[in-house]
Amino acid sequence: MNSTQQLSFANSHLHIGIDVHLKNWKVTIRMNKMELKTFSMNPSAAELLAYLQHHYPNGIYHIVYEAGFCGFGTQRFFQLHNFDCRVVNPADVPTTNKEKVNKNDPVDSRKLARALENNELCGIYIPTIEQEELRMLMRLRYHLIQQQTRTKNRIKSLLYSQGILIPIQFSGRARWSHNFILWLQSIRMHTPAGNFTLQNLILQLQQIREHNKNIIKHLRTEAKKKNIAPILSALDSVPGIAFLSAMYLFTELISMNRFPNEDHLCAYVGLVPATQSSDETVYLNKISSRKNKFLRPILIEIAWTAVRSDPAMTLKYHQLTKHRKPQDAIIRIAKKLLRRIRHVWIQQEQYVFALVA
Numbered sequence: 001m002n003s004t005q006q007l008s009f010a011n012s013h014l015h016i017g018i019d020v021h022l023k024n025w026k027v028t029i030r031m032n033k034m035e036l037k038t039f040s041m042n043p044s045a046a047e048l049l050a051y052l053q054h055h056y057p058n059g060i061y062h063i064v065y066e067a068g069f070c071g072f073g074t075q076r077f078f079q080l081h082n083f084d085c086r087v088v089n090p091a092d093v094p095t096t097n098k099e100k101v102n103k104n105d106p107v108d109s110r111k112l113a114r115a116l117e118n119n120e121l122c123g124i125y126i127p128t129i130e131q132e133e134l135r136m137l138m139r140l141r142y143h144l145i146q147q148q149t150r151t152k153n154r155i156k157s158l159l160y161s162q163g164i165l166i167p168i169q170f171s172g173r174a175r176w177s178h179n180f181i182l183w184l185q186s187i188r189m190h191t192p193a194g195n196f197t198l199q200n201l202i203l204q205l206q207q208i209r210e211h212n213k214n215i216i217k218h219l220r221t222e223a224k225k226k227n228i229a230p231i232l233s234a235l236d237s238v239p240g241i242a243f244l245s246a247m248y249l250f251t252e253l254i255s256m257n258r259f260p261n262e263d264h265l266c267a268y269v270g271l272v273p274a275t276q277s278s279d280e281t282v283y284l285n286k287i288s289s290r291k292n293k294f295l296r297p298i299l300i301e302i303a304w305t306a307v308r309s310d311p312a313m314t315l316k317y318h319q320l321t322k323h324r325k326p327q328d329a330i331i332r333i334a335k336k337l338l339r340r341i342r343h344v345w346i347q348q349e350q351y352v353f354a355l356v357a
Contacts, residue, residue, distance in 0.1 A: 009059035014052070017112030018065040019105045020074070026105040029056070029115040035113070038106050045077040064116045064123075066090045066108075066355075072126050086116070086123030125258045134222060135251040141215045141244075142294060148208045152176065155184065155201050162189065181206070189244055219247055226279065234344040237351040238337070239313075240305030245298055249341070252295050256346050262339045270296040271335040273274050303334035311354045313337070 012031060019026040020043065028038040041047060052061055062080055065086040078085035094115050098105050115121050117181065127135065153233045159166065164187060170180045184202050223232050228250060235246040259265040268273050270291020307317040313333055320329035344351050348350070 007057055009056045012056075012059050014056055014059045014061050015113050015117040016048075016052070016061060016063045017109045017114070017116060018048070018063065018074075019108040019112065020065050020068065020070045021105070023071070025111040026246070028106070028109040030113045030117050035110065037324065038110060040105075040157065045074045047082075049078070049081060060084075062086075062089060062116055064112050064121055066093065066112070067124055072132065075126060076129075086121060087126065088112075088121045091121070092121065095240050116191050123271075124256070127254050129252070131254050135254075137215060137222075138247055138251040139294065140249075141212060141219075144208055144212050144213060144215070148205065148212070151201060151205045151208060151328065155198070158198060158201065159187075162194070216244070219244075223247065230348045231345055234348045235341065237340055238302070239309035239353070240302035240337075240343060241341075248294060248298050252292055253345075256342055259342075262342060265342055266335050266338055268292060269299060269338060271299065271331060271338060299334045299338060300330060303337050305309055306337050307333055309353075315356075 007161060009294070014036075015030045017028045017030075019136050023043065025043050026038065029036045029052075041051070042308075050057065061078075061083045063083060065074060065085075065087060067087050067089055075085045075087050093111060095111060096191055113348055147162060156166075166175075167183070170177070170183065175307055181202065185199070187198060195294045220243070223229060231250055232243070235241050236243070236247060239246075241249070253268075256265070259268065263272070266288075267302075270288055272288050273286065303313075305332070307312040308314070315337070316336065317329055317333055320332050324332075339352065340355075
């Protein structure tokens with residue numbers, strides 16, 4: 001038996017920072033305010049665990065890496081083996097000016113390990129695999145809608161560039177209807193290449209629509225589950241929220257218990273201003289750039305509907321626009337509405353209209 005096998009790091013806390021990449025990881029190990037080692041390895045949680053158990057047997061491992069393309073697989077692996085592993089927002093990692101100027105992978109792993117050892121990092125919420133994959137489905141629809149918009153714009157651009165005017169009967173809601181698609185298919189360009197281009201774009205649009213229809217069908221099946229249906233029913237009572245917007249809210253937020261209060265929820269969505277303070281003076285800047293990019297636009301759209309549907313919101317919006325621009329006022333409405341959404345979600349009760357608050 002060699003000396004390494006006789007070692008024991010029992011009751012010793014080792015803090016491991018991982019800078020994750022597709023082809024390799026940079027790993028830094030710290031213990032007792034001292035850096036032990038920084039090295040490169042294959043991107044494998046199993047290999048890292050084997051390394052730690054061989055070189056630092058019986059140690060108490062604390063591991064951290066930044067959220068990104070690799071998702072939560074590594075975190076779930078270490079959690080399965082009963083080790084502390086956090087995933088953090090890269091923007092929350094304390095960084096010195098020197099580290100910003102000389103940024104590289106070893107530096108990133110070192111600052112992660114150091115911040116973890118100093119207890120300066122708060123991990124983000126980790127959804128279950130089922131919750132994460134339902135969120136993936138909703139985000140797939142989000143990207144499909146973006147593709148659909150781009151394809152529609154390409155079709156319109158092609159028509160305009162060739163001087164083809166869209167008939168007046170296809171204005172408004174009739175645009176992109178079944179009859180409009182039939183009209184597009186009847187158009188003949190000047191050359192075979194032009195015909196192929198237009199018909200290919202129409203085919204792309206039809207395929208995207210079919211994919212979207214299948215996604216919605218699957219989402220409606222998921223929405224019938226007993227842990228989802230009561231929440232969606234409550235959300236559906238909120239003005240401006242329909243099935244799809246309710247599903248976006250559910251899949252992105254997952255649980256209201258993850259937010260200790262309303263302010264944390266509003267900050268997560270991105271409905272709070274950026275602030276700066278000096279001495280006793282506090283400066284409120286424009287809305288924070290930190291946001292959930294899927295939720296904030298949806299909440300603002302919902303708010304515009306609410307100010308037309310709920311008398312209390314109509315009155316509040318009217319009061320706000322006396323001193324603010326409409327786009328600033330609607331942010332305040334969205335924030336107020338989000339707090340009401342939080343209430344109906346937690347209580348699983350219907351939204352109350354004309355409620356002055």
